[in-house]
Structures are given as C-alpha cells and as structure tokens.
Amino acid sequence: xxxxxxxxxxxxxxxxxxxxxxxxxxxxxxxxxxxxxxxxxxxxxxxxxxxxxxxxxxxxxxxxxxxxxxxxxxxxxxxxxxxxxxxxxxxxxxxxxxxxxxxxxxxxxxxxxxxxxxxxxxxxxxxxxxxxx
Numbered sequence: 601x602x603x604x605x606x607x608x609x610x611x612x613x614x615x616x617x618x619x620x621x622x623x624x625x626x627x628x629x630x631x632x633x634x635x636x637x638x639x640x641x642x643x644x645x646x647x648x649x650x651x652x653x654x655x656x657x658x659x660x661x662x663x664x665x666x667x668x669x670x671x672x673x674x675x676x677x678x679x680x681x682x683x684x685x686x687x688x689x690x691x692x693x694x695x696x697x698x699x700x701x702x703x704x705x706x707x708x709x710x711x712x713x714x715x716x717x718x719x720x721x722x723x724x725x726x727x728x729x730x731x732x733x
Contacts, residue, residue: 601650603682604642607634612649613667620669638663641686643670643679650674653683655690663695665703665713680712688716704729 610631617625625633634640638659643651650671657663665687670679691701704727705713710720721727 601679602644603686604644605640605686606642607637607640608642608649608652610634613652616649616652616669616671617667619671619673621672622667622669639687639690641683643682645674651679651683653680653687655687659694661698661700663691663699663701665701668709668712680709681715684712684716702727 610627613630613634614625614627617623633656634654636656637654638657639655641651641653642649648671651669651674653668654666655663656666668680668683670683691699695701701718703713703718705718710718
C-alpha cells in the first residue's frame, strides 16, 4: 500500500466514500472540494484508492480535518492512523500556536483523533452545525 499526497480523481473519492460507509456525494461538487483542499492524503492498493483524508482551510488561522475514511475491506490495519500521522506532520510544519484546528468525528473515530492532540470542547464552548434548508 502506497501513501500519496497528490489529489485523487473525484470518481475514486466518491467510490471510496461509498465503500467506507461515508455516503455518496455529487461528482462535480467532489471535484471542486478536492481541488480546493490544502492537503490530501491518499492510500492506494495498486491502482485502487483505499484510504483518504484531507485538510481544508485558509492556510493562516483556520484548518479543518475532514473525510478520514478507509475502505471497509481494509479496516483494522492502521491505515487511518497512517493518514492522521501525515496530517499531523502537516500541522506541525505549517501551523502556529494560535491556529484553529478542528474536526467533527463520528464515534468511535474520536479515539483515533485523541492520539493526535484533538480534545473535546471545554464546557464554555460548543460545536455547532448549520442546517441546510
């Protein structure tokens, strides 16, 4: 399995979303999302995308970790950990003490992210999602 930093094809990204249980996304919007990512980390088994993660943000203050996913047939092999290690290296090399780095996790993935300095919000803060009408 090989780790790559170049951006995958949108078709491969959408296919992996389905194979990882993350759900379908529109192909054109996926193409735009991948193109606008600060960092993409892709894991391949030969030509097949089997793992993925990315960072989006403004390259100055705000960064969001998103789309950490592994094909269901490749789970429990430490692949998500490899992706997070690469993302963590990016943060160590490109962010400052006052950077805002966040993510929204599905349980039990929160256990993985805790290994990379992500913590639950303190009681005086809350996470929120805007609803789309």
